[in-house]
Amino acid sequence: MRSAGNFRYDINGLRAWAVVAVVLYHFGFSCFSGGFVGVDVFFVISGYLMTGIILGALAAPSGFSFWSFYLARARRILPALLMLCAVLLALGWFLLLPSDYQRLGKHVWGSVLFTSNRMFMKEAGYFDVASHDKWLLHTWSLSVEWQFYLLFPVLLVAAWRWFGGRRWLLPLLGALALASLGYCLVLALKAPSKAFYFFPARAWELLAGGVVFLIQSRWQPSSRQSIWIERTGMALIIGALLLITPQIRWPGLPSLIPVGGAALVLLARRDRALLTANALAQWLGTRSYSIYLWHWPLVVALTYFELSMQPLAVAAALLLTLLLGHLSYHWIEQPSGRRLGQLRPLVATALVVIAVVIVAGPAKVIRNAEFAHRLPEAVQRVAAERDNHNPRLGECDARTQCQYGGPNTRAIVLGDSHGQAIVNAIVASLPEPDDGVLFIGTSGCPIIFGAQLDSPKQEVCQKILSRLQQTQASLLPGTPVIVISRTSYYVFGGLEGEADVTPHKPVLYFTKPQDRPSEWLLKQYREHYVETACALAANHPLYLVRPTPEMGVRVPEALGLALLFKRERKLFVSREAYQQRHAFVSQVQDVASKQCGARILDPIPYLCDDQQCSASHKGRPMYYDDDHLSEFGNRFLVPMFRPIFSEHSMGEGHVYQHGEDRQKPL
Template sequence: MGGDVPRISAAGAGGEGFRSDINGLRAWAVMAVVLYHFNVPGFSGGFAGVDVFFVISGFLMAGIVVGGLDGERFSLPDFYLARARRILPALIVLVGVLLVVGWFLLMPREYQTLGKHARESLLFSSNLRYLAEAGYFDVASHEKWLLHTWSLSVEWQYYLIYPLVLLVLAKLLPGRRALLGAHVLVLMASFVLCQVLSTGKPSQAFFLLQARAWELLLGGIVFLLGGRLRPSGRGVALLESLGIALVVAAIVLIDAGARWPGSAALLPTLGAALVLLARRQGSPWTGSGLAQWLGTRSYSIYLWHWPLAVGLVYFELEQAPLWVGAGLMASLLLGHASYALVEVPARRWLAKKSNVRNAVWLVACVVVVAVSAQLVRRSGFPERLPEAVARIEAERHNRNPRIDECLAADASCIYGGKQVGALVIGDSHADAVVNAVAASLPGAEQGVYFKGLSGCLTVFAAQWAGEGSRDECAGLKKELAAGLDKLFPGKPIILINRTSLYAMGELPAPGVKNPGKPLVYFSRPAATQTPEYLEEFRRNYVESVCQMSRQHPLYLVRPIPEMPDRVPQVLGRAMLLGKQGEVSITRDEYRQRHAFIWAVQDEAAQRCGAQILDPLPYLCDREKCYGSRDGWPLYVDDDHLSEFGNRLLVPMFAQVFALLAAQAPH
């Protein structure tokens, strides 16, 4: 979220005096980002502030590196240490404070996530971590307390590479003309890559240095051209005003639905470039006392505002105007405190030390906090929670104890007694309830034969359209198609899949990149549920069911209700905060999600002689389907029943064996 607001001095690059315009431009950028993240109306494109910061940073880096090379005084270790002194102290303190606060506020899974993100933030690789998890504008962003550090990582990666390239160029092709040409060529390549990725892979365009480098290089080009382009008189004011207008246009006219950073990112970047070219000191746009105060503290304000915005969402206060106002004020106050008590003292204290001691102190502090974050990531420390909260949250582990052994393509497991009384076939939803099937058998000597694989739809012709390989699934289905007739013939098969997921795609939720996209296909992958796709799915599902029912009585389980969030986490968090927690969906939401699969199952039952098992009477009332019973979670996450929850279905499965017993000859 937002961008690095680098604590590089606003002193002019290349030996100029203090640049109040740069400091003031920072103020514009940081307030745009802050107001956007607190959902203040009129700042729908405030995220463009990151692009302004990238241009500023590129300008200042070029000034430091090129200026040093021109004077033959540039030192790579000094450059890296200077960047570390500016960025690390305030970041280390922020991460440390969040780890302490998280100890008291966060559930173990949330705390583990914070630890992982804290570690990546300190190692300046968080942009790659967030790229792997979800997009910048996804709902999940408000669950990530350090998401805004992605831009620090992008800039630090740039800091590592940029001076090395310029050092090589200065030796091979000395002179600013060659440097300018190199900046232009790489900028063009990065810009083209950015446009391509923005269309097909927007998260990569947003988070990767390769797609963002053109913005930083634009700042470098402004520096290199600055000596030749010196507007004067009214031209200075016009140039600056045009630049500010472009930045404001981006902030006001763009929103999160834009293809970003696509061509629209030219608005704030060119605007920032024009302000830097104008060099207008004492401007009413950038030179006011307020702008200078904000600009000086912009990095610390930026660091602290996002955790406060996430905190409002965590406590469900993001829609309360008074709390939003308090969050904005706290961002300024904590930003000032960080600047006055951390940034400035640390910079002055480290400036008195040698380079070696600078490096030792900074590395030591990073290691201490990063190791602490790693310990949090690995454990989550559930023992820190009140006992009642810990017991509820621990239900996320109350899954089938044989899941690792049995939920595998090459595994065949029997649950219960050795005398097989039924077969359970399916995916992880089958694994989640197989013990309930075993518990429903009429005799202790009877058992359940289980065959299943996570993410594997038991429709023989279905091919995987999602990410990653599903060769194991294909092998499992081939084995079943060839040998199922001879596998305990006459014994009932209970088929359990999360079938709607494969046909209708994932529901919109935190971390979901392509909601609604089918996860399997037959003739060709489909982006949506076209009539042709649904017809293919229906036909192949029915064919598979008919094939499985040739030598076995077959029972099709209706889809298990999917909850909108992880049940143990929501209930535990609510208890921790002294609130009543409930996770549920309405019957209408359930019907809307699963209507197609119900119709397909009904057709398969009619044509193939299969029977239907409906879990809704056991998990729902007339209005809602619930994620808990008497305050206790029924699920380990948002869609898999726990070993506690699956026992509610024992009466449903018992009907299978009661019916078979009634039909048996006496």
């Protein structure tokens, strides 16, 4: 059964499924673990519709107009997007901390110019929690679609003219789709974030829609065939929504499931199918674009104001998503599209360009300006601590080896990002101005020989560990070696809300990746850690630093927001919670101390009182995020490192706790 006119109930209903999946996934509904595949479904729909629009115009007597095509796409996408960006910039003036507001300006600029996918590709990965405080992260998909809109008409028009019509278009689009898929699969192994955001790696999903359209022009399934094709397609989509998880490398071969499902639903053309043609699906489908636009900033707001774990707040945000989507559809999408369509193309184009400039211009200014008096000085001072990290962090993380301080190397520091966060405290403890330390390591890489990582850092970490294992014996023999890592993280995973998409999942393994810290993994960890310590201690005085307390929330932002909204906020972790988190690693370090002669450095007496480890000292954050000490915070550890370089070294196995020399954070 077909709908009257050109309206496709099946496509509209498929949009509803896609947007509901994405929204519920982003709001944290665990039953929709694969909800992010809704974007893949949108891509297939978009490719299908654009192919039909372009080929229809090419076959018409008036021919295809690039200007008309691009203007129609701008009328469809830009009004609601520009309104969203304008609202965020206005609210951000009052509610966002300085660096957050600057970043919003940067992302608005990329979003309205449809380059945000490349912008986000250079930042954190889509599934990382670090990405989930970006108010316009979801616009990456709009940028991919717009890049498709720019290139696809050129391809089809050229092929139409060269091949004399649509005869060779199906094999051409099929070949390009396969090439893009192959590129995507290769890229997913080497650079997952690039595979996710990069248009050439996503083009196959849009081209799949074009392939379906061309197949339909040659073959139409019977009514009975359509039923089973549509049911199979919906089963694939629903299966993907429920069974696929962010831990699966995405996009990759599994992405064929939702893409294939969407293609089958489009191929079936069942306008009265129960799952897509019902009234609720049609209501959601017509508003799917606006719902998609407005839902993500509300998700970020829940996180920003620390409401994401409160069910009532989540429910209110969901209802607000539907309300804003409905209002945006009726007040922005429809009126603007209709009125721009009634104007002459030149006038409509001029209005669109002016609207883009009105939003992009201020965004450009905000991106580069600090607006020193926008917020109270105390708020800005606290928030600025998020940038008070090792000034050579980016440089040395990429190089994996750096000399800090003077040229006279007095110690070798081996570590990950926690080592990088603390290394300048060691430099500050050196007795002479020409003294320095050599840092070896990179973020996310534990100093444990034989360790493998279930993370993108695997390749670079293996190079570091292999080279270190081969050269450490001859590397400045007799020079003290200090090992500083986020040791517990690698075997027990991150805390709730951290960059692990699955909290408590081990990052490290020795034979195969693990979903939980099994007894076998703990045994292997203990053995390899002690073996590594003994190998290092054979040629160097070895110092193992106990783990840094982890706060679980980004300290400068949390304290800055508390000041902004005049709320009292004390951030700390109890010593009991610290000891529970790190009991296993502390026991392993004690074994290394006993068997290898390693010496233990314990930061707890310098960072904590008898009950708790505070995140601030006299109101000033000691961390630049949730678990890395800032350049202010790490100075509390200078007395802990100073005895390493004193004339009277302490005995093997000693835990340094100079209570009389430490400062107490408040």
